[in-house]
Amino acid sequence: MKEFAYQRAFDVPGALALLDAGSDARFLGGGTNLVDLMKAGVERPARLVDVRGLPLNRVEPTADGGLRIGATVTNSDLAAHPEVRRRYPALAQAVLAGASGQLRNMATVGGNLLQRTRCGYFTDVTRPCNKRVPGSGCPAVEGEHRNHAILGASGHCVAVHPSDMAVALTAFDAVVSYETADGPGELPLTEFYVPVGDTPHRETSLPRGALITGVILPPAPVAARSRYRKVRERASYAFAIGSVAAALDVEGGVVREARLALGAVASRPWRARAAERALTGARADGEAFAAAADAELAAANPLPRNAYKVALTRNLMVAVLTGLAEEAAR
Ligand SMILES: Cc1cc2nc3c(=O)[nH]c(=O)nc-3n(C[C@H](O)[C@H](O)[C@H](O)COP(=O)(O)OP(=O)(O)OC[C@H]3O[C@@H](n4cnc5c(N)ncnc54)[C@H](O)[C@@H]3O)c2cc1C
Ligand code: SF4
Incomplete structure (x- = not known):
């Protein structure tokens, strides 16, 4: 595993400044996906900026009757929240259907949205993979693809997105909010993830270096x-x-x-x-x-x-x- 520096951020401007401060840096949520990928050599950041100390760990009602979920809310806290269970039960069920209790205690909402595919070729650095190394090929098309896509795939990549939580959020028209050095932004989840096309390495329309700050659930009786x-x-x-x-x-x-x-x-x-x-x-x-x-x-x-x-x-x-x-x- 490549050596890396570790820094903690305690407010949003500080997190953006730390990420922007030079060498190849990544935000770190619970680390349950990113650290695994670093161990496998798929991800090789020089610096990690831990965002778990940011004040983004609350689930709050919005003025119009929806909910705002902070990006560092853990998957466990999200699934247990009484308003999530009452107003959006499928979301609580989806989160509880994922991973294990220990992982859900660590995993954050922001990290869950950005977790990478579980395609075995993607995590095996000895194999070609267009998502990991653009232009290297997609062995899954002719190879192991039992769990791969049946809708919206392209010949360049047939992998599926692994998140359970994101499926429920998509059904409820969730909107991702983020901050960049140039200011805040919002993306409906249906536009946050981009079609695979011929650029499978590009998975979202989140601007480079953006920090996910939360997810807004519009009211949906x-x-x-x-x-x-x-x-x-x-x-x-x-x-x-x-x-x-x-x-x-x-x-x-x-x-x-x-x-x-x-x-x-x-x-x-x-x-x-x-x-x-x-x-x-x-x-x-x-x-x-x-x-x-x-x-x-x-x-x-x-x-x-x-x-x-x-x-x-x-x-x-x-x-x-x-x-x-x-x-x-x-
Ligand atoms: C054994 C195992 C089984 C699992 N089973 C399931 C399952 O059944 N269903 C399921 O849905 N998931 C499953 N998971 C995946 C798990 O849900 C994810 O690993 C987890 O949600 C990722 O969250 P994290 O906070 O740990 O992300 P991290 O690993 O910390 O980060 C993931 C990515 O998000 C980026 N990131 C994190 N926070 C932010 C932010 N605020 N802004 C911008 N970028 C950010 C990081 O830079 C990184 O690229 C499983 C994982 C494991 C290890
Ligand atoms: S399906 Fe996608 S992730 Fe899997 S090998 Fe092909 S390009 Fe890589």
């Missing part, structure tokens, strides 16, 4: 009836092979509003807009749920060894929507 369901190869401590965050508002047996996002299917959390459109105004029954899933997955383009994900995701969407509709009917 529909989110109070929401669920996150994750399928993985073992019961805990494993990444998703498919996941769904969904919220449903049903009145008189008809869907008034639906929110849906999918995980482990694309290089970014996948907002299922075609399914949402198909659901709005439809009867809240199995036939409509299957039709909505099919509308979304019509764009799926699986690889030879991950076609199972199309059926898995379809079944997951139908099961989650059915559960929410049954709850609404009680």
Whole structure:
């Protein structure tokens, strides 16, 4: 592991100044992803600026009835927060479905959003990988891709985004707030992650050197009836092979509003807009749920060894929507 310097920041201007102070530096949240990648030689920063001492560790209501989540709130604190559990239950469920208790105690919201893919070629520095070394190739297309993308991929990279939390945030129209030396900015999560295209090494539209300061959840009454369901190869401590965050508002047996996002299917959390459109105004029954899933997955383009994900995701969407509709009917 390459030697590196370690510095702590205690306010936002101080963190930006430390990052900007010369040698190749990176912000450090809980370190649960970055430090692993440094040990593997994938990341080689000369300096780490620890942001856990910043005053960004609160979950607070916003004036319009949403929530503002600070970037250094730990995954454990986020999942346990009473307002998150009450107003956005799928978000609490998604966070609890990720990693382990010890990891969630360390991991931060900012770090979770920026965690890197778990593609085995990306973390093996002896292999080519367009995401790690642009232009070197993508061995996953012809090789091991069982857990790779079925939507929105390109021939340059077929990896999926690993975050559970980001899937629920995407369903609820979350907005990422950040600070740079030039001032603050905001990015809806659907624009924060960029399509993979021919630049898989460029994963977000966050300006270079920006510090994520928080995530804003707009008010969403529909989110109070929401669920996150994750399928993985073992019961805990494993990444998703498919996941769904969904919220449903049903009145008189008809869907008034639906929110849906999918995980482990694309290089970014996948907002299922075609399914949402198909659901709005439809009867809240199995036939409509299957039709909505099919509308979304019509764009799926699986690889030879991950076609199972199309059926898995379809079944997951139908099961989650059915559960929410049954709850609404009680
Ligand atoms: C064994 C294991 C199992 C896991 N299972 C799951 C799982 O099932 N589901 C899941 O979603 N995740 C899982 N994870 C991933 C885990 O959730 C992430 O490692 C964690 O959320 C990253 O947060 P962190 O604060 O530790 O980030 P760090 O490792 O500290 O940082 C990650 C990246 O974010 C950057 N960064 C951090 N904070 C900021 C900021 N405020 N502004 C700008 N940049 C910042 C860092 O520079 C770095 O590039 C697992 C991890 C492990 C090790
Ligand atoms: S899928 Fe992406 S991360 Fe994996 S080897 Fe190909 S380029 Fe690298």
